[in-house]
Amino acid sequence: MMNKSNAPLISLIADDDRKKLLKELSFSLPDLLLNERQMCDLELLSTGVFSPLDRFMNRSDYESVLDRMRLQNDVLWPIPIGLDITAIQAQSLEVGQSVTLRDPEGFLLAVMHIEEMWPMEKDKEAQQIYGTTDLAHPGVAYLFQKTGDFYIGGPLEVLSPPLHFDFKALRMTPHEVRAIYQKLKWQRVVGFQTRHPIHRPQFEMTLRVMRQARANLLLMPIVGMTRAGDFNHYIRVRCLKQIGHHYPPDSHVLNLLPLAMRMAGPREALLHAIIAHNFGCTHFIVGHDHAGAGKKTDGQFFYPPDAACRATQDYSEELGVHIVPLQEMVYLPFEDEFRFSDEIEEGSQTIAMSGTDIRQRISRGKRIPSWMTFPEVRSELRKAFPPPRRRGFTIFMTGLSGAGKSTIARVLYAKFLEKGDRPVSLLDGDIVRRNLSSKLTFSKEDRDINVRRIGFVASEITKNRGIAICAPIAPYELTRNEIREVIEQYGGFFEVYIATPLETCEKRDRKGMYAKARAGLIKGFTGVDDPYEIPSNPEAIVDTTDITPDEAAQQILVVLGQMGYI
Numbered sequence: 264m265m266n267k268s269n270a271p272l273i274s275l276i277a278d279d280d281r282k283k284l285l286k287e288l289s290f291s292l293p294d295l296l297l298n299e300r301q302m303c304d305l306e307l308l309s310t311g312v313f314s315p316l317d318r319f320m321n322r323s324d325y326e327s328v329l330d331r332m333r334l335q336n337d338v339l340w341p342i343p344i345g346l347d348i349t350a351i352q353a354q355s356l357e358v359g360q361s362v363t364l365r366d367p368e369g370f371l372l373a374v375m376h377i378e379e380m381w382p383m384e385k386d387k388e389a390q391q392i393y394g395t396t397d398l399a400h401p402g403v404a405y406l407f408q409k410t411g412d413f414y415i416g417g418p419l420e421v422l423s424p425p426l427h428f429d430f431k432a433l434r435m436t437p438h439e440v441r442a443i444y445q446k447l448k449w450q451r452v453v454g455f456q457t458r459h460p461i462h463r464p465q466f467e468m469t470l471r472v473m474r475q476a477r478a479n480l481l482l483m484p485i486v487g488m489t490r491a492g493d494f495n496h497y498i499r500v501r502c503l504k505q506i507g508h509h510y511p512p513d514s515h516v517l518n519l520l521p522l523a524m525r526m527a528g529p530r531e532a533l534l535h536a537i538i539a540h541n542f543g544c545t546h547f548i549v550g551h552d553h554a555g556a557g558k559k560t561d562g563q564f565f566y567p568p569d570a571a572c573r574a575t576q577d578y579s580e581e582l583g584v585h586i587v588p589l590q591e592m593v594y595l596p597f598e599d600e601f602r603f604s605d606e607i608e609e610g611s612q613t614i615a616m617s618g619t620d621i622r623q624r625i626s627r628g629k630r631i632p633s634w635m636t637f638p639e640v641r642s643e644l645r646k647a648f649p650p651p652r653r654r655g656f657t658i659f660m661t662g663l664s665g666a667g668k669s670t671i672a673r674v675l676y677a678k679f680l681e682k683g684d685r686p687v688s689l690l691d692g693d694i695v696r697r698n699l700s701s702k703l704t705f706s707k708e709d710r711d712i713n714v715r716r717i718g719f720v721a722s723e724i725t726k727n728r729g730i731a732i733c734a735p736i737a738p739y740e741l742t743r744n745e746i747r748e749v750i751e752q753y754g755g756f757f758e759v760y761i762a763t764p765l766e767t768c769e770k771r772d773r774k775g776m777y778a779k780a781r782a783g784l785i786k787g788f789t790g791v792d793d794p795y796e797i798p799s800n801p802e803a804i805v806d807t808t809d810i811t812p813d814e815a816a817q818q819i820l821v822v823l824g825q826m827g828y829i
């Protein structure tokens with residue numbers, strides 16, 4: 264099998280003359296606006312992080328990766344890197360044509376020469392890459408819900424990798440990173456990729472690995488797309504910068520990795536090892552449940568905890584990287600030191616705290632013990648996550664027309680204004696329809712657009728530490744969950760199901776809409792001839808049949824109080 268350890272790094276950036284020509288050519292070409300994942304993939308292709316891959320995959324490579332985890336030329340490659348397009352885009356594009364690839368603002372990034380176009384096999388891709396078609400897997404959900412239905416493949420000429428304005432000095436290409444090793448005369452480098460801040464156990468772990476491997480360290484925080492619920496990359500990178508001076512001088516390099524994770528467990532760990540190799544690492548740390556996807560719908564983990572380690576170790580020679588399995592580090596309070604869990608004598612008192620434990624403590628406004636993290640990291644996290652009482656939040660009321668959402672929203676609005684400790688905005692269904700969504704209908708697509716708009720505004724309010732009170736029908740669970748995912752990055756999200764039954768709503772019929780719907784004068788009315796999906800996991804359920812609006816609002820305020828938000 265081909266050993267690619269000496270393969271040259273790819274660069275797809277066109278030279279200046281070619282850029283000029285491409286720019287002129289671009290005016291006559293159709294445009295494709297790339298999404299976040301595609302932008303990450305393009306960046307890693309163009310700067311050689313995905314070497315030896317030099318393009319969005321063609322069909323033969325794609326199929327070969329699915330079937331054999333190798334490119335057509337036998338080089339180990341675990342994950343398809345394809346450029347997906349929608350069926351509508353596929354109709355307007357042809358093989359042999361060139362297209363411009365632009366960022367969401369329309370900035371020209373690259374020209375792609377389409378060599379092939381083919382329909383995706385989503386079931387097969389899900390099964391082969393993720394080992395499941397369960398939508399609880401974030402990679403599978405992305406594939407089925409956010410990916411187009413066709414792939415296009417072909418060579419790329421890059422004018423500019425995607426623009427970044429943050430942490431610019433920490434965004435180096437593999438060439439640039441390797442040049443630093445040369446300057447510092449490093450021969451052995453251990454790579455550590457992480458989507459978390461580094462706390463003391465991880466710090467101690469990296470130091471030990473550096474000592475054992477007699478290697479320096481390349482820290483690669485993943486700043487592309489990670490898992491929902493992770494800290495955003497600004498926070499994580501600030502934390503990593505803070506711990507830099509705890510390492511011995513000139514013993515580590517911090518470099519951001521704009522990778523869009525797929526959470527594909529073992530296959531993804533292999534991709535990470537390839538990336539580490541391209542960054543000149545001789546060693547690579549593979550963690551417990553590395554790039555894992557959490558739990559399946561049936562509560563079992565998608566991947567056994569050691570699957571990623573085993574997979575990467577099996578290919579270690581071919582990868583040209585020595586795999587270092589990451590063991591759990593535990594704290595011995597009596598000795599005031601960290602040890603690997605398999606070095607602990609029987610009967611010793613130990614404490615372990617996972618990254619998830621820390622995240623939960625922070626989001627609940629609890630203290631992080633000092634043995635667990637460095638004071639600088641703790642204060643960065645505190646700055647980013649003030650206690651709930653000082654954070655923004657969204658109350659997202661959903662329910663049938665006439666369930667009482669607007670009235671409760673008005674009561675809550677008045678109470679928060681009376682309290683006066685945060686700015687408050689009311690995004691009632693009617694208000695939004697008048698001001699933000701006046702042209703939208705009540706089709707499924709338009710309702711989703713309407714609800715996403717509300718979610719967007721609410722997320723901005725929450726981010727800026729205000730209170731957003733939303734009261735649309737929002738009949739679809741998936742859309743509501745999408746909004747939750749966005750808002751929870753910034754503050755609290757309280758889904759309140761206003762569960763007043765249809766009969767009561769219809770009996771109230773304050774706007775006469777139900778009567779019109781029953782008479783067939785309004786089509787597609789929620790609850791009458793259009794669906795309403797009951798929330799499966801709301802923070803509160805309120806039935807207004809026998810209670811006053813004040814009592815209903817009170818029930819919601821109690822939940823907010825219990826969670827520390829008021």
Ligand code: PPS
Nearest residue numbers: 664665692705710713735736737738776787788789
């Ligand atoms: S959605 O589904 O979230 O986009 O709906 P929303 O923006 O909250 O708008 C609901 C209000 O619009 C009136 N209306 C309808 N509702 C449901 N289905 C149909 N077809 C429809 N047509 C008009 C209705 O009076 C809702 O007002 P509320 O305040 O909820 O009673």
